[in-house]
Amino acid sequence: MAHVVIVGGGFGGLAVAKRLAKQRGLAVTLVDRRNFHVFQPLLYQVATGGLSPADICAPLRSVLAPYKNIRTVMAEVTGFDLAGRRVSLDHGELAYDYLVVAAGARHHYFGHEDWENLAPGLKTIEDATEIRRRVLSAFEAAENEPDVERRRGLLTFLIVGGGPTGVELAGTLGEIANDTLREDFRSFRPEEARILLIESGPRILSAFPDHLAAAAERSLLALGVRVRSGIAVAAIDDAGISMANGERIPSKTVLWAAGVKASPLGAMLGAELDRAGRVIVTQTCQLPGRPEVFVLGDMAALKDMPLPGVAPVAMQQGRYVADAIGGLLMNRELKPFSYLNKGNLATIGRAKAIADFGKLQISGWAAWMLWLFVHIMYLVGFRNRIQVFVHWAFQYFTFNRGARLITGEKSAT
Amino acid sequence: MAHVVIVGGGFGGLAVAKRLAKQRGLAVTLVDRRNFHVFQPLLYQVATGGLSPADICAPLRSVLAPYKNIRTVMAEVTGFDLAGRRVSLDHGELAYDYLVVAAGARHHYFGHEDWENLAPGLKTIEDATEIRRRVLSAFEAAENEPDVERRRGLLTFLIVGGGPTGVELAGTLGEIANDTLREDFRSFRPEEARILLIESGPRILSAFPDHLAAAAERSLLALGVRVRSGIAVAAIDDAGISMANGERIPSKTVLWAAGVKASPLGAMLGAELDRAGRVIVTQTCQLPGRPEVFVLGDMAALKDMPLPGVAPVAMQQGRYVADAIGGLLMNRELKPFSYLNKGNLATIGRAKAIADFGKLQISGWAAWMLWLFVHIMYLVGFRNRIQVFVHWAFQYFTFNRGARLITGEKSAT
Numbered sequence: 001m002a003h004v005v006i007v008g009g010g011f012g013g014l015a016v017a018k019r020l021a022k023q024r025g026l027a028v029t030l031v032d033r034r035n036f037h038v039f040q041p042l043l044y045q046v047a048t049g050g051l052s053p054a055d056i057c058a059p060l061r062s063v064l065a066p067y068k069n070i071r072t073v074m075a076e077v078t079g080f081d082l083a084g085r086r087v088s089l090d091h092g093e094l095a096y097d098y099l100v101v102a103a104g105a106r107h108h109y110f111g112h113e114d115w116e117n118l119a120p121g122l123k124t125i126e127d128a129t130e131i132r133r134r135v136l137s138a139f140e141a142a143e144n145e146p147d148v149e150r151r152r153g154l155l156t157f158l159i160v161g162g163g164p165t166g167v168e169l170a171g172t173l174g175e176i177a178n179d180t181l182r183e184d185f186r187s188f189r190p191e192e193a194r195i196l197l198i199e200s201g202p203r204i205l206s207a208f209p210d211h212l213a214a215a216a217e218r219s220l221l222a223l224g225v226r227v228r229s230g231i232a233v234a235a236i237d238d239a240g241i242s243m244a245n246g247e248r249i250p251s252k253t254v255l256w257a258a259g260v261k262a263s264p265l266g267a268m269l270g271a272e273l274d275r276a277g278r279v280i281v282t283q284t285c286q287l288p289g290r291p292e293v294f295v296l297g298d299m300a301a302l303k304d305m306p307l308p309g310v311a312p313v314a315m316q317q318g319r320y321v322a323d324a325i326g327g328l329l330m331n332r333e334l335k336p337f338s339y340l341n342k343g344n345l346a347t348i349g350r351a352k353a354i355a356d357f358g359k360l361q362i363s364g365w366a367a368w369m370l371w372l373f374v375h376i377m378y379l380v381g382f383r384n385r386i387q388v389f390v391h392w393a394f395q396y397f398t399f400n401r402g403a404r405l406i407t408g409e410k411s412a413t
Numbered sequence: 414m415a416h417v418v419i420v421g422g423g424f425g426g427l428a429v430a431k432r433l434a435k436q437r438g439l440a441v442t443l444v445d446r447r448n449f450h451v452f453q454p455l456l457y458q459v460a461t462g463g464l465s466p467a468d469i470c471a472p473l474r475s476v477l478a479p480y481k482n483i484r485t486v487m488a489e490v491t492g493f494d495l496a497g498r499r500v501s502l503d504h505g506e507l508a509y510d511y512l513v514v515a516a517g518a519r520h521h522y523f524g525h526e527d528w529e530n531l532a533p534g535l536k537t538i539e540d541a542t543e544i545r546r547r548v549l550s551a552f553e554a555a556e557n558e559p560d561v562e563r564r565r566g567l568l569t570f571l572i573v574g575g576g577p578t579g580v581e582l583a584g585t586l587g588e589i590a591n592d593t594l595r596e597d598f599r600s601f602r603p604e605e606a607r608i609l610l611i612e613s614g615p616r617i618l619s620a621f622p623d624h625l626a627a628a629a630e631r632s633l634l635a636l637g638v639r640v641r642s643g644i645a646v647a648a649i650d651d652a653g654i655s656m657a658n659g660e661r662i663p664s665k666t667v668l669w670a671a672g673v674k675a676s677p678l679g680a681m682l683g684a685e686l687d688r689a690g691r692v693i694v695t696q697t698c699q700l701p702g703r704p705e706v707f708v709l710g711d712m713a714a715l716k717d718m719p720l721p722g723v724a725p726v727a728m729q730q731g732r733y734v735a736d737a738i739g740g741l742l743m744n745r746e747l748k749p750f751s752y753l754n755k756g757n758l759a760t761i762g763r764a765k766a767i768a769d770f771g772k773l774q775i776s777g778w779a780a781w782m783l784w785l786f787v788h789i790m791y792l793v794g795f796r797n798r799i800q801v802f803v804h805w806a807f808q809y810f811t812f813n814r815g816a817r818l819i820t821g822e823k824s825a826t
Contacts, residue, residue: 035553035819052465054816061597062817071599074553074819091557125820140448140487144504184474186484390803403467404475406448406487407538 004325005087005096006030007077007265009037009060011311012102012297015318021067023326028070029094031087032060035074038125039379041311042388044165046128048172049136049180049404053125055387056379077103080268082290098292098325101265101279102318105298105309108261108276118236119254122165129408131255135173136406138253139193143185149250155193156251158241160233161258162199163207164346167216169255170197171349174223179350180401195225196249198241200232200258205354207308207344212354215363219352233258260309262299269293274301283336285321291328294321307339311378316340347371417738418500418509419443420490420678422450422473424724425515425710428731434480436739441483442507444500445473448487451538452792454724455801457578459541461585462549462593462817466538468800469792490516493681495703511705511738514692515731516676518711518722520669521689531649532667535578542821544668548586549819551666552606556598562663568606569664571654573646574671575612576620577759580629582668583610584762587636592763593814608638609662611654613645613671618767620721620757625767628776632765646671673722675712682706687714696749698734704741707734720752724791729753758784 004020006013009032020028036057045051064070075089080099087094107121120130135157142154159170177193184190197204197220204227205213217227232244240250262277271287272280278301279287285300287293297314307313320337327334343357345367353368355361362370372392379385417433419426422445433441449470458464477483488502493512500507520534533543548570555567572583590606597603610617610633617640618626630640645657653663675690684700685693691714692700698713700706710727720726733750740747756770758780766781768774775783785805792798 035549035817052467052816053820054465054818057818059597059817061594065596072597073557075557125818136448144486144488181474183478184472184485386803387800390799403465404448404472405467405470405538407466 001025001027002097002329003095004028004098004100005094006100006102007087008032008102008104008263008297009034009072010040010102010104010297010314012104012314012318013100014060014063015315016100016102016296016322017064017067017070019319019322020325021064021070023322026069026325026329028067029073029096030060030064030070031073031075031077031089031094033074033076034060036060037063039384040123041375042379043122043125043128044168044172046125046403047122047131047135047169048176049132049401050172051388051391052403053129055384055391057125058384077265077268080270082270082287082293085292096292098294098328100294100296100321100325101269101299102295102297102314103263103265103299105260105262105276107256108259109256110259112236115236115256118238119160119256121256122169123260131169132404133406133408134253135176136404139181139185139190140406141252143187146187151188152194153239153250154252155188156240156249156253157193157195158249158251158254159195159197160241160254160256162197162201162204162227162229163257164205166197166199166255166257167204167220167346167348169257170195170225171220171223171347171352174220174225175349176401178224180404191224193224195223197225197227198231198233198243199227199229201229203229205346208346208354208356209361212356212361212363216346216348216352216354219348219363222352223349260298266295266299269295271295276301284324284334285317285337286324286334294324296321302337305337305339312342313339345371345374414438414440415510415742416508417441417511417513418507419513419515420500421445421515421517421676421710422447422485423453423515423517423710423727425517425727425731426513427473427476428728429513429515429709429735430477430480430483432732432735433738434477434483436735439482439738439742441480442486442509443473443477443483444486444488444490444502444507446487446489447473449473450476452797453536454788455792456535456538456541457581457585459538459816460535460544460548460582461589462545462814463585464801464804465816466542468797468804470538471797490678490681493683495683495700495706498705509705511707511741513707513709513734513738514678514682514712515708515710515727516678516712518673518675518689521672521674522669523672525649528649528669531651532573532669534669535582536673544582545817546819546821547666548589549817552594552598552603553819554665556600559600564601565607566652566663567665568601569653569662569666570606570608571662571664571667572608572610573654573667573669575610575614575617575640575642576670577618579610579612579668579670580617580633580759580761582670583608583638584633584636584760584765587633587638588762589814591637593817604637606637608636610638610640611644611646611656612640612642614642616642618759621759621767621769622774625769625774625776629759629761629765629767632761632776635765636762673711679708679712682708684708689714697737697747698730698750699737699747707737709734715750718750718752725755726752758787760784 039056042056079088145151181190235242266279279295296317347353353371355367452469455469492501558564594603648655679692709730760766766784768780
């Protein structure tokens, strides 16, 4: 019986596993260092106190429990022996006939790795609760700060990067300041908060058509978020940001949404990487010269086929790779992967979004309803769907966000 | 205008604040080092992956936002100047006319403070997620452990202390092993897990009548939990427990539910303390010789009036103290506090509980429905009620527990 080892329980890895569960005569092992899958598109909701971590996570074992040919191993991958067809783990190792590597991406600071603590990014549950802690702690500190200038720094929130994640974070912060916390403080008005979305490119949401990005910018402005585009960050310290044009913006809370870098597991494969650390693979997601090794999702750069780093790409590649392994078992020749773009969505706070389906391009409330529907439908696990729906219904009618807990270690901020 | 400072946003402190909100001509400041209230009776549900932290927490600011005469300060109390009527905080200080101290309790290791890391107790949200991490990590490690003896240690869970918290933890662990994780593992059967509830007294649930405690013990047994009473713990190390009679029980997961000690803020008041660190106060909850200082809840021992350390006592004392402050303002003489015991409840896993209302004593499903109703009704915040109800309804019908996330630092365990 052939043994498939999948590294990573994200959208890509889970899609491979579920598809292979229907394949007879295969044993599958899924390795992840965490015991849960994270629904990354909603991480910003955890970072802003709208949802709890468990609402957007699903224990991998229970997701895969029904499939008796799949074994789940919680372990850290420490290396690959491609010639010997083995994966080394922090405890033990796994032999494979087929290997699928789908370990995703982290933030990219473009050579400024020292910015990571000053401007955290949003990729893991711990990132999200850390951002939540910083944002809420800044409001708490402002309540106790009599000095006007220092309070201004505490109430200034800078988001670097105007892609969908940056826009979602900024919009939600605007909502928090203007609605959620409206009655909570006594020594300042929360709408004194300044929220700035900084984008080095000419405009935000570059993957969307001009007029939709402009609609998003108007929605952001209505939430009190100012967009500063065409301006690059030169330096970040614990008191704020210095821009490339010499401007200085004092702020105690800087969030990073400016770019991603593929998992370091790519380098361990010994293959060629692109500038973002992604493994360059064939259009069949195979490692050149190693047809039994597949790389997919945010970790993979398909040769001459640029693809966005979004969940639908990873999921479609996952299903494709599962079928490709079936094809190899039958000695069939593989057709190249092709991505079916079903549309792009981005949300901007409560009841506003933009949607681009090629011919159909909409913004506003209708786009937001669509965004809501898509995200609830794709959430892994029936329970999470009900939970998230209840949370959102509650938020929608009351403007309240219940998961506003400051937990974890106090940092210097 | 008289200024009341309340230290602590637990059941007691919140009850004082809400009652004083209706009192004219008073300014109130509530100080807590956390920004949220914790519904402690359900902490064990977070520790066992049934609920998320935010489900049982409510941001103090939003609870108190409607009351314009109440100010919330997130700060750590560092000392009291009773003569000068001032409270020192980690940043700044507060002057008061009336002071209410209600900072609760922590675990009590009875001189074995070195056991705290080996056998964590359950008092804070961080305690709960740490216990959750340890329990789930033990199952994960067992899946990777080929050695039978070592696996037995990983699958042995010891709970020290047979009060309601210990019983609830043990029962829920039994449920997890027998139902929730039933299909999740491949190299052992989760019901191989041994769960032992260790009580040094002659029987568990000493606050309940004999026959109800016996019913609880039968329910525990049905969940695979064995009760060992009349046996004391002599030593705890990272491989298990040594009992006073020389018996050795290997276990990687020991949980502590054997006793509580009042907050160290009691000692800072410079008053007489009892053995559990509680401040000895008059039957009017006042500090002897300091009629403007009240202590209540788990921190207070009323002279010659022994009371259990439960939420209803703290809430009733909170309302009593608020009225007493009103009385002092009117120069009225205070009547002693009297506790109206509305009944005792304890739950044992899914669909089993015991209830003692004096004449009416019930066990089983009816007691559990009652427990459910009472706990949902007392949850702070409308949203939390709906959330918790949805979680429980889901758990009840599917045996699933969705908040099974291993988060935070890996410990040596």
